[in-house]
Amino acid sequence: MEEKLNKPVPTLFEWAGGREAFEKLFTTFYRKVADDEMLSQVFKNMSPKHATHVAHFVSEVFGGPELYSKNDSGSHATMVGHHISKNLSDVQRKRWIALLLETADEVGLPDDPEFRSSFVGYLEWGSRIAVINSNIAENPVKADEPMPAWGWGETKGPYQG
Numbered sequence: 001m002e003e004k005l006n007k008p009v010p011t012l013f014e015w016a017g018g019r020e021a022f023e024k025l026f027t028t029f030y031r032k033v034a035d036d037e038m039l040s041q042v043f044k045n046m047s048p049k050h051a052t053h054v055a056h057f058v059s060e061v062f063g064g065p066e067l068y069s070k071n072d073s074g075s076h077a078t079m080v081g082h083h084i085s086k087n088l089s090d091v092q093r094k095r096w097i098a099l100l101l102e103t104a105d106e107v108g109l110p111d112d113p114e115f116r117s118s119f120v121g122y123l124e125w126g127s128r129i130a131v132i133n134s135n136i137a138e139n140p141v142k143a144d145e146p147m148p149a150w151g152w153g154e155t156k157g158p159y160q161g
């Protein structure tokens with residue numbers, strides 16, 4: 001029992017496979033987005049760096065290195081700023097999540113119940129906030145606010161086994 005308690009807890013970033021895993025996930029995903037009847041319209045102006053930026057943002061939120069806030073010179077406010085006034089709908093949000101989860105299976109992201117529960121929890125949380133922010137005209141996040149952080153949450157992790 002003691003030994004189990006002393007086991008180091010991996011971050012979601014580490015558990016998922018690190019930077020490479022997130023870059024593969026989002027690069028594959030945004031390729032699918034470009035071919036998707038509904039989402040291709042929403043992302044018609046995305047930059048060639050979009051997939052990498054989102055991969056870096058999520059990596060950092062999941063406990064990885066400061067790939068978005070340092071390497072990409074981004075911040076929580078920068079990310080939120082990209083959604084302001086985009087007028088996203090809940091139908092688009094649901095399609096975004098469905099396609100991303102399909103891609104997660106395709107690229108072999110860990111499929112254990114605990115990781116997937118934390119992952120889906122984050123996507124539900126983040127995507128709902130993105131839709132809310134997309135329907136307001138001013139960025140509510142100040143430039144110096146810290147990046148969000150996401151962990152294993154209430155499910156606890158398979159690392160305990």
Ligand code: HEM
Nearest residue numbers: 042045046047050053054057079082092093096126127130
């Ligand atoms: C957890 C959820 C989400 C995260 C972490 C996220 C993250 C990001 C980031 C980091 C950017 C900036 C990319 C760059 O620097 O090039 C961005 C832009 C954007 N996101 Fe999201 N996003 C989320 C959900 C969504 C959803 C659900 C939608 C729509 C269905 C959406 C639509 C957009 C659009 C339209 C842009 C701007 C693209 C452009 O440059 O034209 N996002 N997002």
